[in-house]
Amino acid sequence: TAVSADLDMLSLEVQKFAENKQQQIQNLNLREGYRREFLGNISHELKTPLFTVQGYLLTLEDGAMNDKRIGKKYLKRANKGVDRLISIVKDLDLISKLESNDLNLNKQTFNIVELVQEVFDLLEIEAKKRNVTLLLDKHYEYPIKVIGDVERIEQVLTNLIVNSIKYGKINGATIVSLEIAENNKVLVKVKDNGEGIKEEHLDRLFERFYRVDQSRSRDQGGSGLGLSIVKHIIEAHNEQIFVKSKIERGSEFSFTLEKFKQV
Numbered sequence: 303t304a305v306s307a308d309l310d311m312l313s314l315e316v317q318k319f320a321e322n323k324q325q326q327i328q329n330l331n332l333r334e335g336y337r338r339e340f341l342g343n344i345s346h347e348l349k350t351p352l353f354t355v356q357g358y359l360l361t362l363e364d365g366a367m368n369d370k371r372i373g374k375k376y377l378k379r380a381n382k383g384v385d386r387l388i389s390i391v392k393d394l395d396l397i398s399k400l401e402s403n404d405l406n407l408n409k410q411t412f413n414i415v416e417l418v419q420e421v422f423d424l425l426e427i428e429a430k431k432r433n434v435t436l437l438l439d440k441h442y443e444y445p446i447k448v449i450g451d452v453e454r455i456e457q458v459l460t461n462l463i464v465n466s467i468k469y470g471k472i473n474g475a476t477i478v479s480l481e482i483a484e485n486n487k488v489l490v491k492v493k494d495n496g497e498g499i500k501e502e503h504l505d506r507l508f509e510r511f512y513r514v515d516q517s518r519s520r521d522q523g524g525s526g527l528g529l530s531i532v533k534h535i536i537e538a539h540n541e542q543i544f545v546k547s548k549i550e551r552g553s554e555f556s557f558t559l560e561k562f563k564q565v
C-alpha cells in the first residue's frame with residue numbers, strides 16, 4: 303500500500319505537470335494570437351490614412367495642382383492624413399513602452415489642481431472647435447498634492463479631456479472634479495454631457511483599438527489607443543480607473559491617485 307500511495311502521488315504530480323504545461327502552451331498560443339491580431343490592427347489603422355494621403359497626392363499630380371485653390375485644399379487634407387499617421391505612430395510607441403514595462407515612472411509630488419488647469423489651457427483651442435467649456439467643478443482654494451509621474455498623469459488627463467471634447471456635446475461642457483477619497487486617495491473625475499456609451503461596450507472600452515463607432519472615431523482623428531494608454535499608465539501607478547456612462551446623458555471617467563501625506 304505504501305508503494306501504491308507513492309504511485310498515486312506520482313501520478314498526481316505527473317497530471318499536475320501535464321496540466322501546467324498545457325496551460326503554458328495555451329497562454330503562449332493566446333499571446334501569439336493577441337500579437338497577430340495587434341499587428342493586423344496596426345497595419346489596418348495605418349493603411350486608411352496612408353491611402354487617403356496617397357489619393358490626394360495622386361489627384362494633385364493628375365492636375366488638381368493647376369488650380370491653386372483646389373491644390374491648396376488637397377494639400378491641406380493630405381497633411382491632415384500625415385498628422386493622423388504621426389499621432390498613431392506616437393501612440394503605438396508609447397503603448398509598446400508601457401507594455402514592455404520600459405517606462406520608468408518618475409514619481410514626484412505635485413498639485414493636481416494646477417495640472418488640470420494647465421491641461422485645460424493646452425486644450426483650449428481643441429475645445430473651442432466644438433465650443434466646449436472646460437471647467438473645474440468649484441474653486442479649489444488650496445493645492446491638492448498627489449504623488450505620481452506628472453508627465454504621465456498629464457497624458458491621462460489630456461486623453462480623457464480630449465475624448466470628452468470629441469464625444470461630448472457641441473456647445474457642451476467638460477467638468478473635472480477632485481475628491482479626497484478613502485485610503486489616502488484623491489479621485490479625479492472627468493465628466494461630459496455628450497452622447498454616452500452603451501453598457502455593453504463599457505467592459506471593452508480600454509482595449510487597444512476598441513471603438514464604439516469606428517467611423518466616428520476616425521473622423522475625430524482618434525487612434526483608438528487613447529484609453530488603453532490611460533489604463534496602462536494608471537495601472538503602472540497601482541491605481542484604479544472607472545467609467546460610468548448613460549446613453550444620451552454623458553460619461554464620467556475617474557481615476558485614483560495617491561494623496562501626499564503632509565507630516
Ligand code: ADP
Nearest residue numbers: 465466469513514515519524525526527528529
Ligand atoms: P479614440 O481614438 O477612438 O477616441 P480611445 O481609446 O480614446 O480611442 O476611446 C475608445 C472609444 O471609446 C472611442 O472610439 C469612443 O467610441 C469611446 N469613448 C471614449 N471616451 C468617450 C466619451 N467621453 N464619451 C463617449 N464615448 C467615448
